[in-house]
Amino acid sequence: MNFLGFKEKVKSSFNLDLNAYKERQLKRRIDSLMVKLNQDAGNYYSFWKLLVADRGAYMHFLDTLTINVSEFFRDKSMFNFLEEKVFPLLLAKRKVLKIWSAACSSGAEPYSLAIILDEMTPGYRHLIEGSDIDRNILQAAAYGRYSHEQVRNVSRLRLENYFNKEGSLYVLKDSIKRKVSFRQHDLLLSPFGMGYDLIACRNVTIYFTREAQENLNIKFYRALNHGGVLFIGASEMIFNYHELGFEKMASCFYLKK
Numbered sequence: 001m002n003f004l005g006f007k008e009k010v011k012s013s014f015n016l017d018l019n020a021y022k023e024r025q026l027k028r029r030i031d032s033l034m035v036k037l038n039q040d041a042g043n044y045y046s047f048w049k050l051l052v053a054d055r056g057a058y059m060h061f062l063d064t065l066t067i068n069v070s071e072f073f074r075d076k077s078m079f080n081f082l083e084e085k086v087f088p089l090l091l092a093k094r095k096v097l098k099i100w101s102a103a104c105s106s107g108a109e110p111y112s113l114a115i116i117l118d119e120m121t122p123g124y125r126h127l128i129e130g131s132d133i134d135r136n137i138l139q140a141a142a143y144g145r146y147s148h149e150q151v152r153n154v155s156r157l158r159l160e161n162y163f164n165k166e167g168s169l170y171v172l173k174d175s176i177k178r179k180v181s182f183r184q185h186d187l188l189l190s191p192f193g194m195g196y197d198l199i200a201c202r203n204v205t206i207y208f209t210r211e212a213q214e215n216l217n218i219k220f221y222r223a224l225n226h227g228g229v230l231f232i233g234a235s236e237m238i239f240n241y242h243e244l245g246f247e248k249m250a251s252c253f254y255l256k257k
């Protein structure tokens, strides 16, 4: 079985669309996982059989697709822009915001949004959703325990206000954890919600093909309210934003006109 056949088998067995991931990168990561799991190089059939039979191997396989690296206030200057320009604009239109952090990994991103909003609008109950394809990382997100590295961009005041220290870990206080709900969602296959004021989808579409990225941007556009904002990663770009109906506010921020 060649790599193409492997992708088809994975789609039918696990409902995972590998065709939407950049092929060269994906194949390199899968080939090196096969070496790690003592699989014969290029024998995708026996590797697929292993994935079906062995849950541990399948979890390893999922990890290669879903690089979970994340941290609070990732790209700090972008979060400053969000706080100083984007949230004031959104809050001028609506008191209660509906926000989606798509592919949120361990939750640092939606919790960062929750912290900013808690400071800007104390007492308000905004709707903040975090989603990811990876159920295990969502469990970690709901748990809310972070390493020093993951909170390196959090100010001392925010660390005091929103975290408790347990040994070497920073544990989010329940008061802020309660503000975010998590659900499993595959950006490539699951249906999208509607009526969002802000969608953050950062550092995941870099793994997708250009076509998959373009389809996603259309879906994000539809899922946003008029005047809503799409927040993407610092190394990402939407070339055809104008054609889609977005206005570029600043790098990483696209406003639905």
Ligand SMILES: C[S@@+](CC[C@H](N)C(=O)[O-])C[C@H]1O[C@@H](n2cnc3c(N)ncnc32)[C@H](O)[C@@H]1O
Pocket: 065, 066, 067, 068, 069, 070, 071, 074, 102, 103, 104, 105, 106, 109, 131, 132, 133, 134, 137, 185, 186, 187, 188, 201, 202, 203, 204, 233
């Ligand atoms: C590098 S993390 C980004 C986390 C966060 N957005 C940030 O920028 O720090 C990428 C996340 O994308 C998720 N992911 C990969 N493929 C996905 C898909 N098809 N649908 C939803 N999430 C996906 C991974 O599980 C991983 O948690």
